[in-house]
Amino acid sequence: MQNEKSKRIQQLRNDAADVDRTLKDRLKSGERLLSEFGPTGRNIPFLNLVIREGLKGQTYDNQLRAQKLKDKLLKAKGLVEVGEAELPEEADTATIEEAMPAIIAGVSASEVPTSSSLTIDGIRHVVRKCAGVLSNERPPDLTALSIERQNLIIEALVHATGRCLSVLDIQLVIDELNRTGASNFPGLIQVAQRYLEVTRNVLDMLNSKRAGVTQ
Numbered sequence: 001m002q003n004e005k006s007k008r009i010q011q012l013r014n015d016a017a018d019v020d021r022t023l024k025d026r027l028k029s030g031e032r033l034l035s036e037f038g039p040t041g042r043n044i045p046f047l048n049l050v051i052r053e054g055l056k057g058q059t060y061d062n063q064l065r066a067q068k069l070k071d072k073l074l075k076a077k078g079l080v081e082v083g084e085a086e087l088p089e090e091a092d093t094a095t096i097e098e099a100m101p102a103i104i105a106g107v108s109a110s111e112v113p114t115s116s117s118l119t120i121d122g123i124r125h126v127v128r129k130c131a132g133v134l135s136n137e138r139p140p141d142l143t144a145l146s147i148e149r150q151n152l153i154i155e156a157l158v159h160a161t162g163r164c165l166s167v168l169d170i171q172l173v174i175d176e177l178n179r180t181g182a183s184n185f186p187g188l189i190q191v192a193q194r195y196l197e198v199t200r201n202v203l204d205m206l207n208s209k210r211a212g213v214t215q
Contacts, residue, residue, distance in 0.1 A: 009037050013046045017206050023057050026050050027065045034069065039076045041147030045202045047073055048165060077148050118161060118173070118180050126156045127185055142187035153188075154195040167203060170196045 015021060015029035030050040033043055051073070054066025127139050130153045142150060154173075155165065161176070163169035174192045182188045 009033070009043070012036070013043065016046045016050045017202075019206075023050075023054060023062050024065070027054050027062060027069060030069055031065075031072075034072060034076060039073055039148055041151055042198065044073075044148075044151055045165075045199055049202075077152065118157065118176050120181055120184060122160060123157065123177070123180065123182075123185060123188075126160065127153055127188070130156055139185050142185065142191045144187070145191075150191045151195060154192050157192075165199065167196065167200050170199060 012029050012033040016026050016033055018026065021029075027050055030047050034047060037043060039047070047069070051066050051070045054062050054069070057063050057066065124139065127133065127142070128137075130149055131140055131142070131145055132149075133140060142153065145153075154170070157177070158165055158170060158173050161169075161173055163173065170192070174189065174196065177188060177192060
């Protein structure tokens with residue numbers, strides 16, 4: 001039974017990310033993935049991908065469907081108060097090539113300009129808000145939080161810098177966190193590294209799938 005469930009989840013993830021399918025069908029797969037299996041840490045990258053593409057779609061129907069899926073995702077994660085922090089309006093979307101432009105072009109992280117800088121106070125605000133910690137409480141060990149809350153924290157920090165959820169931008173944020181003083185927030189770097197690895201694995205899988213189609 002568990003094996004059948006895993007197959008179903010993987011099929012819906014693949015369908016949501018499959019660029020050879022229509023955007024409408026991919027959004028429907030995303031809707032089923034969310035409704036049947038929820039906003040888990042491994043489902044969210046696929047949901048974010050198809051939502052961003054849908055919001056940039058050429059038809060109103062797809063844009064509306066993507067917006068509804070985005071709203072359902074936010075509600076499912078209990079993130080209504082966060083609103084637009086989950087998905088940037090001007091994010092790099094759609095293609096895997098666009099998701100990692102500087103890496104593909106051979107540009108090092110040090111050569112890419114940053115939009116804004118993180119501060120200790122800014123990081124503390126995001127952690128407290130996303131982790132549900134009161135202002136007079138010490139930041140918790142972030143590795144002890146649920147995967148959903150861990151993801152929210154990293155996504156909010158990335159968007160706070162004006163970047164998007166590409167491999168390069170996440171790595172830039174991790175570098176900035178190390179410079180800023182991430183040691184003040186137990187587990188923050190470990191959580192960010194896990195998010196980066198999950199994102200990289202998703203993109204690698206999609207690139208492999210695309211390469212297989214074009215050969």
